[in-house]
Amino acid sequence: MTASSSATVTAAPIHATDDVSAPVAFAIPDNVFAETVTEVRHYTDRLFRFRITRPTSFRFRSGEFVMIGLPNAEKPVYRAYSIASPSWDEEIEFFSIKVENGPLTEHLQKIKRGDTVLLRKKSTGTLVLDALLPGKRLYMLSTGTGVAPFASLIRDPETYEKFEEVILIQTCRDIAELKYITEMVEGIKDDPLIGEFAADSLRLYTTTTREPFTHMGRITDLMQSGKLFSDLGLPPLDPETDRGMICGSMHMIHDTKAILESFGLVEGANNKPATYVVERAFVG
Numbered sequence: 001m002t003a004s005s006s007a008t009v010t011a012a013p014i015h016a017t018d019d020v021s022a023p024v025a026f027a028i029p030d031n032v033f034a035e036t037v038t039e040v041r042h043y044t045d046r047l048f049r050f051r052i053t054r055p056t057s058f059r060f061r062s063g064e065f066v067m068i069g070l071p072n073a074e075k076p077v078y079r080a081y082s083i084a085s086p087s088w089d090e091e092i093e094f095f096s097i098k099v100e101n102g103p104l105t106e107h108l109q110k111i112k113r114g115d116t117v118l119l120r121k122k123s124t125g126t127l128v129l130d131a132l133l134p135g136k137r138l139y140m141l142s143t144g145t146g147v148a149p150f151a152s153l154i155r156d157p158e159t160y161e162k163f164e165e166v167i168l169i170q171t172c173r174d175i176a177e178l179k180y181i182t183e184m185v186e187g188i189k190d191d192p193l194i195g196e197f198a199a200d201s202l203r204l205y206t207t208t209t210r211e212p213f214t215h216m217g218r219i220t221d222l223m224q225s226g227k228l229f230s231d232l233g234l235p236p237l238d239p240e241t242d243r244g245m246i247c248g249s250m251h252m253i254h255d256t257k258a259i260l261e262s263f264g265l266v267e268g269a270n271n272k273p274a275t276y277v278v279e280r281a282f283v284g
């Protein structure tokens with residue numbers, strides 16, 4: 001369903017009224033798509049994923065983000081979200097945090113199949129293959145919901161056309177938070193479109209910091225100690241062959257950038273491709 005400016009949807013009011021059960025209709029703002037939720041899955045009390053219909057005219061590059069909101073106010077709250085599905089997918093997938101009293105996610109976490117989500121019409125971002133120089137091995141380094149843009153890129157055949165090896169890394173506090181990406185990578189090998197590429201090229205390395213697990217510790221510490229590379233059976237980072245993409249909190253990005261740069265990698269952008277790129281997974 002694509003919105004026109006005159007469309008309205010009914011939604012639960014976010015401000016109390018005398019009759020709290022009365023649905024309130026808000027006009028769909030101009031310049032957004034109004035899309036329908038097709039699937040919701042909760043992983044923990046802090047994480048869920050959802051899928052929405054995709055407008056035919058909405059184009060994006062795998063790894064980009066877009067602003068989303070809910071039709072629950074005259075002036076909806078919009079927040080940046082990495083698109084977790086690849087650019088060829090007929091639907092759009094997001095992997096979301098649930099922030100207590102968060103202006104968007106206190107409502108977004110309650111969405112159900114059939115509900116409406118607003119989508120701004122233009123996507124953007126730097127975690128795209130075009131912002132990297134050609135290389136042999138691509139490291140995708142993430143914490144928490146920072147894995148979302150990589151969920152898109154690991155399902156895009158172009159990633160495997162450009163890189164022989166793709167190493168996806170996610171550090172979370174506990175094992176349950178790793179489930180979204182772990183299940184996806186397990187399933188990818190059977191995917192008719194990308195299974196063949198991914199089976200030979202994609203490796204997932206997950207770590208926890210607050211619950212015992214196979215691999216433990218922050219990804220930054222594991223790179224600095226060299227344990228990441230010895231666990232993977234790979235040499236340390238080499239700017240001649242290796243490329244990096246980073247997505248996490250501001251602190252994680254700060255620390256991970258310093259490590260990549262200590263190995264000689266250089267930050268790139270859409271208009272100046274180089275050997276690594278960065279995007280914040282959230283503000284704060």
Ligand SMILES: Cc1cc2nc3c(=O)[nH]c(=O)nc-3n(C[C@H](O)[C@H](O)[C@H](O)COP(=O)(O)OP(=O)(O)OC[C@H]3O[C@@H](n4cnc5c(N)ncnc54)[C@H](O)[C@@H]3O)c2cc1C
Pocket residue numbers: 065077079080081082083094095096097099101102103104105106144145148149279280281282283284
């Ligand atoms: C480029 C970009 C891409 C983003 N992509 C995603 C995404 O794919 N999935 C997603 O869940 N969020 C993503 N975010 C964060 C998102 O924009 C919102 O901040 C988040 O949905 C919470 O919205 P809110 O209004 O409920 O709370 P906000 O007022 O936005 O945030 C309140 C506080 O919650 C914490 N917080 C916010 N988002 C997160 C998060 N993702 N993980 C951990 N703590 C968080 C921060 O401490 C923040 O100060 C992205 C942010 C940016 C800048």
Ligand SMILES: NC(=O)c1ccc[n+]([C@@H]2O[C@H](COP(=O)([O-])OP(=O)(O)OC[C@H]3O[C@@H](n4cnc5c(N)ncnc54)[C@H](OP(=O)(O)O)[C@@H]3O)[C@@H](O)[C@H]2O)c1
Pocket residue numbers: 046143144145171172173174208209210218219220249251252253255256
């Ligand atoms: N139940 C709850 O209420 C609850 C639970 C979790 C988070 N939160 C809040 O939610 C927000 C975000 O939490 P989050 O867990 O998604 O993100 P986070 O705090 O950034 O942690 C995600 C993962 O990244 C690691 N990490 C943190 N800083 C790093 C750095 N500089 N370099 C490398 N790795 C780093 C963390 O390790 P460490 O464990 O070593 O920090 C953790 O494993 C925080 O404000 C937090 O207080 C609340």
